[in-house]
Amino acid sequence: MAGLVLKNLSKTYEIDNKKITALKNVDLTVSPGSFVTIVGKSGCGKSTLLKILCDLEKNFSGTIEYTHIEKNKSPKIAIVFQEPRLMPWLTVEQNMAFSLQNHKDKAYVKQIVSEHLNLLGLYDFRKAYPSQISGGMAQRTALGRTLCYDPEIILMDEPLSALDYFNRQKLQNELVNIFLKTGKTILFVTHDVEEAIYLGQKIVVMDNGLLTKVVDIHMDYLRDTSSTQFLNLKKYILNIFNNISKEEKNEFL
Template identity: 35%
Template sequence: MFLELKDVAKTFTGEKQGAFEVFSDIDLSIEENQFVSILGPSGCGKSTLLAMVAGLESLTEGEMKLEGEQVNSPGPDRGMVFQEPSLFPWLNVQENVTFPLKHMYSKAEAQKRANDFLKMVHLSRFKEHYTYELSGGMQQRVAIARALAMDPKVLLMDEPFGALDEQTRHILHDELMTIWRETQKTILFVTHSIQEAVKLSDRVVVMGTRPGKIIADYSIDIPRPRHRDHPDVIQYEKQIMSLLEVEINKVLKEELNYENRD
């Protein structure tokens, strides 16, 4: 298996609250070139799980392997795109994309790679602009180009379109699908949007409330391109929403019980 998580658990320990179990017993296998989305209520550990695959968070238990090799730390084989683009405002667009390539390629090759991927995300004519001169959607496309320029085996995306308006988000959905087809990258995508997950993914993995666990794994067998008003898309949305409503109600009940303790 290309990417494999086995019996993975994560517990945070705080000085005041003691041990806090985020999730446990996570088993997840992802094939090469798959587009897999992770859904779940707030607090179930979606972003923490993605950070662990990126090597930014350690495992409390279990093991994680990419092409048979243990994942213990960050590496160029995994590219990360966050909800906020995390760009350097003192560098122009091309310099932002070439920044992580300095120790991987010659200056000429780094610039060529940057230009190739900026072209892929339709930002070639903005390569000399500073990032603060760009819209939010354009900044996120710079972040995607930067991650792809490193030629990772896996592209990790943590709610990359969550802060954007609906129109921009749908435009970037189409661009991401084109990029995925052209690059054949494996993508692990965290989102709160059921519609976004169904529209984009080969699989939608649903996590339950804390401690987080995988409660469903849907194979989305709908021809692409997919449209949000397609009956099959709507049907998958209804199935997943009915499952998530149960988990969300658990979270609300837990919070109300906590507040009423006083």
């Protein structure tokens, strides 16, 4: 699996002749085969960072270096968005196979799709259309489409935020199981501190385009959200945001 190193990454937008800083001097190292969660308030630059990494944003400064890959080659990178973005005229299995549409070996495609239908508990719904399945199933289908592509780095932009509590909890556990089985490098954006702790091996705290803190998590999967260790870590992360808010407030006093 590939890793990446960001150095001095910055991004500025111009809106109504005003410059808006989305990212400022971000330095971050992501080890290959690690699960990193990026947590912050809306508008702090989390999604912009992912868009740069998957080449949806072109104009930025700083450098991105990919590690553990062949020289002069770029890793396969895929992104899972907040909404599933499935094609309504295709079935679940056809949507998942779409990422392999250019593959000539149809038997291979069928095998890969079947494996991921089983992995995500969707095999019995493989002939269903997006309008016939739940939101949780639709998001699993989108994740399956990404996994069939077999990327080395998976970017996730708040993919569970639109789900109800029960589906969200179920998919969180499925994500952990997939990570443990595949060893993919995952960068997962969320505004939910508890979700960030539950999923990540490392939490990146962002605010106003700045990377303010990186916290390593030393807890085994699956994690008990009611344990003292989990609650203490949640309190610690929330205190980081509280201190940021106090500093911002003092700037205007």
